Amino acid sequence: MDTIVKTVKQHSFELDEETLKEVRFIGNQFKNVKNYVYSRYSGINGIPLLSNPRQIRDEWTKSKFAQQWKLPARYWKLALSEAMTNIKSEWSNIKRRIKEQCKVNDNLTKKDRHYINYILKSNELYHRILTHKYYDVPSKFKDVDLNFKYLNNLIRRYTRKYKGKIPYSYKLTTFSVDTGLYSYIDDGINITCTKKGKRLPIRLTDSNKYDRTLIIKVTENKIEIHIPLKIKTKYHKDYNNIIGIDKGYKYLFAVSSGRVYGENLNDYLSKETERLNEINTKRNRFYALYNQHIEQGNVKKANSILQNNLGKVKYNYNKLKHNEAVKSYINQSLNKLIDTEKPKEIVMEQLDFVNWNGRYPKSVRRKISRWIKGYIRERLEYKCDYNNIKYIYINPAYTSKVCNKCSSFGIRKGDVFTCPKCGEIHADLNASINILDRKDDKEISLYTNYKKVKKILENRAI
Template structure:
């Protein structure tokens, strides 16, 4: 118990350090996605000072960041309600203030008295909204409300538990013997401690085993612990989600529907940026390996690119579901990565295509919105004509059928075949 209490106490110290350093308005720009904070905390020396394993240190950092983000979300929600009820503001002023609250960069700039600089598309929208309104008056109003309603610096004195990732524990059995050599096996969990390569065994009262993040709550009065397991997310049911759609997944355009709608048009560019960096980094590492080349910068850059892609995938899947309002989605079963080596350049870029991420996030979003996701047989789905069923050909992105003359984008044709195969299967 003493070893676990040491971890819980250090976990509390790290959280309070993050609250103090990043809880104010000056750190707003660092909160999303949080890797700037992670890098700064790595260089702070706090982990070395506490002699804290990385699996606990970084979990405490992101736990505290989550609290700070939630605090800002509550503040923004409160301000949105106040703005809506404020009779001294006209419709255009309210619209402008709502824009500031929803655009993180703009919100940060106003609170920190900086020029508002946004991506070009949003900058144009901002300048459009800023016409014929008193910007200084509205900015002062927003600052006053934040000072009034935003809770001051967070702090916690509780050291009664901590989050633990998969890397910091494993399930197993321990043997307790006696002089008669009679051994009793007990099921339990091995939890990493502050000592290098040392884990403490804790017997459990059930045979459950999990492979996810857990929360360990300490019960020192009974010399025991409670393991809190995250439950499945709450699902939403939408009465107006009644459509059946076919989807096709691609490398350039992430998702295409059977009606020709495209979601994730920039996925190809983001993926190519990721591929080129991975290829370049691998080559550099091979050349410099003998010089003990470190991987710190590589891992930090890769984490940023991963976060960028994952954020974009989530955004576009959300947009697709909100726009299409599907009850059922038919998706071709995605093939496994090729192991062929005859064209190494193509095999590398296609082989590391992150279709697994797209499928995983699509499954998650369908679960959240009570949408049924049906996988259909994918063989030949791009080359089969969705009108007459004959074998066709495609040149570039265009599919052509020589039998019936049908032609369309090859991804749209594949999506049409997906819904066709799915509905035929359901009828049988």
């Protein structure tokens, strides 16, 4: 990989009231367009439109349906395009998860899996099966002994399982502008507004200029401009190690080399959890008092409590400040890990799908849940791509429950793993070694069922 996308930011000076009102209106309407598209087309009947979303745009233009948004055409067309792209990605993820589930389903034959994969590749066939409509069985499967009723029901069941809720955009003040909606000037940028033929001049703190689709984000009385740029990746001749990493009990990662990184992560999460528990306890009392006054008809007192004691500005600011601090610490720790370990390859579990219920006590899970596991994964993948480090995912089943030396099942308590044969060892370091060893395990693939994994490990321990 020679290039990678990196997002850089531009910042504006404070906006006047009229400009601020205009960009907020555009952001709100941009959101409304996307949410309408999500609600209208993200369902099963929207599948046939995925291959040609332009017909929605043409219909909106012809019927003048788009006029209700009160936006220049380029804005609502951009919002429509983004929403349909997100819907298409969602269906791609659903199909991917169905394929993964089929791989671990021992009741399916190779022919069964071949049929399901073939159906998933055709939006027309997939849609007909989901809507119980008649379809011609593909010629390559007409002479194959398959239980089509069972397989089609399985496709429907897996789709229901992974479909999830309708997407929804909560970003009131975020919208995109393509190159036809803005132009740079000497001290800032001009953005197309809702008034025909006019643009909003916005002063920026730098004089950089870009020529791609930008994301505008309104923050209080200013705007941030997010610009995706392609940058060259790095090559390190001295990066020769292959390491396994595991999410730590009290820190970010434990590595098979014996080192740990991000030792203070638990402190960050603990302090914030305790702070929020204390604040939310107080706020709950005020909410109860507010509801009491509403029931008694004391609207004036209720509104006073709502305004003076239940405001969100400071509350949200402190949460954002904490999240940014944790983000910064995670990135510093990942940089340290890469600089120290000098890996050419990293072996790991798929962090945002690993179930930590049996691994950590409730108090620790509550702290971890305050952070997005997907963020850790996204930043680690980004830094690997940027440094040309290969990363692979392995089957996570029982990596933290067996001894890395003798393969015996043991007991984990906190950060201590006790093997009945080998004694005590650091639990996360033990798991990280198991993760590294599983890379070359020919019996346990990424999609091997966890029950089968357990049998394999039990046979090895005998």
